[in-house]
Amino acid sequence: MIIRERTNWLKMLFIWRGSVLLKIIPQLLIITLFSVVVLYLKGTIYDYKVHLNPAIFTLLGLSLAIFMGFCNSASYDRYWEGRKLWGLLIIETRSLTRQVLTLINGDAPDAKIKKEEFVKMIAAFCWTLNFQLRKKDDHSKLHDLLSTENFERIKDKQFKPIILLDFMGEWINTQNQQQNIDTIVLTSLDHQLNQLSSIVGGCERIAGTPLPFAYSILLHRTVYLYCFWLPFGLVDVVGFMMPIIVLFISYTFIALDAIIQEIGEPFGEEENDLALNTLCRTIQFSIFEQAEIPQPKLVVSKSYFID
Secondary structure, X not given: OEOOOOOOHHHHOOOOOOOOHHHHHHHHHHHHHHHHHHHHXXXXXXXXXXXXXXXXXXXXXXXXXXXXXXXXXXXXXXXXXXXXXXXXXXXXXXXXXXXXXXXXXXXXXXXXXXXXXXXXXXXXXXXXXXXXHOOOOOHHHHHHHOOHHHHHHHOOOOOHHHHHHHHHHHHHHHHHHOOOOOHHHHHHHHHHXXXXXXXXXXXXXXXXXXXXXXXXXXXXXXXXXXXXXXXXHHHXXXXXXXXXXXXXXXXXXXXXXXXXXXXXXXXXXXXXXXXXXXXXXXXXXXXXXXXXOOOOOXXXXXXXXXX
């Protein structure tokens, strides 16, 4: 994810990273070369003059812009909902940690150690949700955070975040049987686990239900057909400047199409996707600090890209 302060207008013109320009350079070069060929042939194909009125492109461009605006809003809604779910995850994990640390009694010598194991399960839950959404499997994180027994129980499971919620539920039930918590606290802790389960379901809904393919293919086709026909409509109007104007218009439409596709899948690992690894590290550092668990100092990235 790209996070950088807005700089002066001149520097903004030359920023590459995060602008999707690198992804669309081949398409822009092809369209520009095609425009140069159309200019050289003066808008003819096999000696037949292609007559296209620029007014047609005004109407098509307006319609295309409205449709792209709709798709952009739908994609950004998915992106922002994903960010809100992970923001809620930060809140709920901190609240659950606080309740476990302050509301569960226990005079046994190993009571603090058991609470630390629970806090580590919360951190493992966040990491496994991250890996599930990104279709990755990093056993090293789980091995560091879970007991050997729990690691062996979960390592081959597919929906690891849900299994970890079961582990947390078992731990809370054990504390209840040992009479370390009362009914009110038990109900509150169960509510927190339900909230975590809802967050998992919300993220799975976004990851498993992309924008309808019909929208994506229609937008993609229309953008490229518009850009490739545009030179014929402008060649007699603007003359030798036509390839430059076509390049600028094509950049606007093709870049927006790329952005729509990119932010429509917010849990990926592209430059404009959510920084799930950074969010997981933030959660882990925060709840470990609450539980006074030794850990390396959280390093705040000074680069413009966080993962």
